Amino acid sequence: xxxxxxxxxxxxxxxxxxxxxxxxxxxxxxxxxxxxxxxxxxxxxxxxxxxxxxxxxxxxxxxxxxxxxxxxxxxxxxxxxxxxxxxxxxxxxxxxxxxxxxxxxxxxxxxxxxxxxxxxxxxxxxxxxxxxxxxxxxxxxxxxxxxxxxxxxxxxxxxxxxxxxxxxxxxxxxxxxxxxxxxxxxxxxxxxxxxxxxxxxxxxxxxxxxxxxxxxxxxxxxxxxxxxxxxxxxxxxxxxxxxxxxxxxxxxxxxxxxxxxxxxxxxxxxxxxxxxxxxxxxxxxxxxxxxxxxxxxxxxxxxxxxxxxxxxxxxxxxxxxxxxxxxxxxxxxxxxxxxxxxxxxxxxxxxxxxxxxxxxxxxxxxxxxxxxxxxxxxxxxxxxxxxxxxxxx
Amino acid sequence: xxxxxxxxxxxxxxxxxxxxxxxxxxxxxxxxxxxxxxxxxxxxxxxxxxxxxxxxxxxxxxxxxxxxxxxxxxxxxxxxxxxxxxxxxxxxxxxxxxxxxxxxxxxxxxxxxxxxxxxxxxxxxxxxxxxxxxxxxxxxxxxxxxxxxx
Numbered sequence: 001x002x003x004x005x006x007x008x009x010x011x012x013x014x015x016x017x018x019x020x021x022x023x024x025x026x027x028x029x030x031x032x033x034x035x036x037x038x039x040x041x042x043x044x045x046x047x048x049x050x051x052x053x054x055x056x057x058x059x060x061x062x063x064x065x066x067x068x069x070x071x072x073x074x075x076x077x078x079x080x081x082x083x084x085x086x087x088x089x090x091x092x093x094x095x096x097x098x099x100x101x102x103x104x105x106x107x108x109x110x111x112x113x114x115x116x117x118x119x120x121x122x123x124x125x126x127x128x129x130x131x132x133x134x135x136x137x138x139x140x141x142x143x144x145x146x147x148x149x150x151x152x153x154x155x156x157x158x159x160x161x162x163x164x165x166x167x168x169x170x171x172x173x174x175x176x177x178x179x180x181x182x183x184x185x186x187x188x189x190x191x192x193x194x195x196x197x198x199x200x201x202x203x204x205x206x207x208x209x210x211x212x213x214x215x216x217x218x219x220x221x222x223x224x225x226x227x228x229x230x231x232x233x234x235x236x237x238x239x240x241x242x243x244x245x246x247x248x249x250x251x252x253x254x255x256x257x258x259x260x261x262x263x264x265x266x267x268x269x270x271x272x273x274x275x276x277x278x279x280x281x282x283x284x285x286x287x288x289x290x291x292x293x294x295x296x297x298x299x300x301x302x303x304x305x306x307x308x309x310x311x312x313x314x315x316x317x318x319x320x321x322x323x324x325x326x327x328x329x330x331x332x333x334x335x336x337x338x339x340x341x342x343x344x345x346x347x348x349x350x351x352x353x354x355x356x357x358x359x360x361x362x363x364x365x366x367x368x369x370x371x372x373x374x375x376x377x378x379x380x381x382x383x384x385x386x387x388x389x390x391x392x393x
Numbered sequence: 394x395x396x397x398x399x400x401x402x403x404x405x406x407x408x409x410x411x412x413x414x415x416x417x418x419x420x421x422x423x424x425x426x427x428x429x430x431x432x433x434x435x436x437x438x439x440x441x442x443x444x445x446x447x448x449x450x451x452x453x454x455x456x457x458x459x460x461x462x463x464x465x466x467x468x469x470x471x472x473x474x475x476x477x478x479x480x481x482x483x484x485x486x487x488x489x490x491x492x493x494x495x496x497x498x499x500x501x502x503x504x505x506x507x508x509x510x511x512x513x514x515x516x517x518x519x520x521x522x523x524x525x526x527x528x529x530x531x532x533x534x535x536x537x538x539x540x541x542x543x
Contacts, residue, residue, distance in 0.1 A: 073497030
């Protein structure tokens with residue numbers, strides 16, 4: 001019902017509003033995208049490896065200004081990404097935006113409610129396809145099986161922007177928690193996890209700096225989060241919790257005909273309980289992607305990206321990981337190196353079509369992460385291709 | 394001797410052409426950042442203009458709302474404004490606005506269809522700021538002088 005309402009509202013708005021529109025103080029925007037995707041030798045999209053149409057993103061948002069200081073902002077989305085994440089309708093954000101201070105050098109706001117993760121380069125609009133560089137994002141930082149909790153949380157977020165003689169500064173702080181759906185638990189822990197996974201809290205802090213007239217932006221972010229697991233009867237997992245600490249660095253540089261974006265992550269995970277027979281999964285994972293785009297024509301963009309991830313920095317080739325599993329999980333589940341090539345074409349106003357191809361060595365972070373599907377994912381190398389058409393207003 | 398005349402003639406012709414080009418250039422419309430006459434600001438640095446068009450400053454110093462008007466990204470005036478006034482490329486500004494509009498962080502500027510609509514909106518809307526490619530100033534508006542930096 002909610003799904004049909006969102007799609008119906010999107011269609012009505014897209015036909016009646018060709019551009020940004022405002023009725024009184026309400027401003028509406030929306031987007032819709034449908035794609036076709038295949039990863040023939042993995043369970044990334046589906047278990048069969050067949051060509052799939054499960055690549056749909058539809059959204060509608062509204063911003064209502066109550067007065068100069070106070071605003072309500074909300075977005076509802078319907079997404080379907082096959083096995084990548086939970087299909088369905090959700091409230092992407094819904095918060096009260098209070099402007100604490102605004103001047104010609106400061107802009108400070110507080111968001112109360114379901115706020116977005118503004119800390120990483122692409123986290124704020126992750127489900128809005130025309131704002132993303134590719135259909136499938138670099139998995140080292142934008143890990144699909146873990147996406148829901150990194151989209152945003154219910155709580156409080158503070159953002160401050162400052163302009164001084166050195167350049168522009170963005171500082172953000174957020175604290176909240178999110179609800180972990182059953183599908184998310186399954187993606188992380190497998191179908192054998194029949195208990196309840198809870199996201200206790202999520203605290204993030206980030207700073208980014210753009211020196212004046214440089215085209216450059218440098219950023220860093222910190223994430224601290226904790227999950228608790230309450231095992232059910234006949235559960236292969238035990239009660240326990242997981243604490244995650246993530247540090248990220250980012251770089252963006254934009255020239256007239258090309259740009260570069262890169263993010264590096266360093267993530268420490270500490271488990272208490274949870275795993276059967278005292279299996280030790282504590283470790284530090286690291287990842288990095290470097291992405292270049294070339295604007296060959298005002299409407300045509302080419303993309304190339306290298307993305308690398310190691311689940312344990314002290315076991316980059318996964319030999320120890322394979323041994324610890326008693327040889328049941330191959331070493332290539334401990335790392336992932338992904339090369340992506342893509343092209344996009346804005347063939348009409350607010351319409352885009354794009355295609356991409358990924359060649360991948362290693363299978364780290366394929367759902368379910370804790371107990372990987374070694375039957376479908378039986379080789380070290382695999383690939384993904386996808387084609388997508390997008391409309392937005 | 395004939396050669397010198399030849400060269401001299403060519404040189405004179407080149408100078409004449411340069412002069413004409415200069416006249417033609419002088420007559421070309423210039424990009425002006427303009428604001429509604431209700432706006433109390435007459436001078437802004439480049440970074441302050443960028444701050445306003447990135448939708449980071451939403452109120453003028455007197456507390457009234459800023460209304461930002463822009464042309465389509467393909468419009469030559471918009472491209473000139475981005476590159477020469479904001480020192481940004483149109484795609485970078487678009488990315489900033491998209492992040493605002495699709496993550497709830499803020500609102501995009503108001504898009505107008507052409508320079509005529511831009512003139513009408515800046516003339517009519519209190520707190521409005523925009524830009525035009527013209528040497529004449531629309532009624533009920535004033536020019537914002539841009540101070541270059543670096």
